[in-house]
Amino acid sequence: MNIEKSTTLELRLRPPEHRVSRRAIGHWAASAGAGWLLVVAVQAVVVATADDPPSWLTVTLLLSCVLAPLHLLVMPQWRYRVHRWEVTGEAVYTQSGWLKQEWRIAPISRIQTVDVERGPLEQLFGLSRLTVTTASAAGPLRISGLDRDVAVSLVDELTHTTQAVRGDAT
Template sequence: MAEPDTVRLRAPSERVSPKARLMWMCTDLLRCVPPMVLLVLATGPWHWFDLPTWSLVAIGVLFLAYGLLVPQWRYHVHRWEVTETAVYTQTGWWARERRIAPMSRVQTVDHREGAIARLFGLATVRVTTASSAGALTIEGLDQQRALAIVEELTRTADSVPGDAT
């Protein structure tokens, strides 16, 4: 039987903020606008190629479905957890990835707020470790919660012996 403080890969328990779904939806739909505009212009006034109207509608419906469904799916999958011994993350919407960073490996803890995230009151916490896989990222956290996590991680990582290498 494993000890209670043993670090092992497992599903994290915390969800990101529900507002992350709306932020992801807006950013995904905004990404779909330029290709749709180019398609409409290319088949309309510039006549680069001929596409039937129904195909433009079908492409638009696909973009809309992507923008509405993928954020829901991401919200269902994206999870995180911080314990005294490790940081756990689970990400992805198509391929899932679970990662763990023992506190003894934490090198830096960053707090980021992009322009769109700030509009929704959200932030990202990024935990850099001594790993070739790169940093662990927790997107879509409430700003105040993200700041509290950064403070907690900094304090906890500082109290763990070792040099994070």
């Protein structure tokens, strides 16, 4: 992939330098835990209140009670080891996922917008999500689990950097 400037720069796919905030582990665990709690609660209520609950439902309830703690222990740690980001004068690099992993590079000259989002659970953990929208058909780059102050600093840096780059970001 090449960017045209006064000289041609080559961007290569490589692991980004920075990890997300360590508090992202708790956020991912709490978010997944809420989902598991709902699944187990619904199954438990049906099994406990039905006159003759189907045996498959009892089996799925037991499986959920085994899989939920395993998922809550493994997934957040794994995601923390994978999720990375980096911003240079030439590009934004991201790496995310846990079972399905994705590495992305967006040249600074292609950036159209930079957004910060904070959902209620993210606010509780002091985290933010950064979305970098580009002219790419692959969609925006997202960095989840950033410390709130780091996200604000990145928005400032990317705004300043993109204003200095000539072009129409297409």
